[in-house]
Amino acid sequence: MTETESTETVGNFCNSCGRNIVAVENSVTFKCPNCSSQIARCGKCRSRGVQYACRVCGFLGP
Secondary structure, X not given: OXXXXXXXXXXXXXXXXXXXXXXXXXOEEEEXXXXXXXXXXXXXXXXXXXXXXXXXXXXXEO
């Protein structure tokens, strides 16, 4: 993430696949358990259990 990117803009895209989550059913945003930055997950990656990584601290989650 560059300094010019806001967390709001980054938060609209899945951390796993990069898909815009606004139009994807069952998508969520939540705080990283490690550093509290915003993480977004699309419904498709969530249902498949695709791993995600926090863009700030590198925390890996299911």
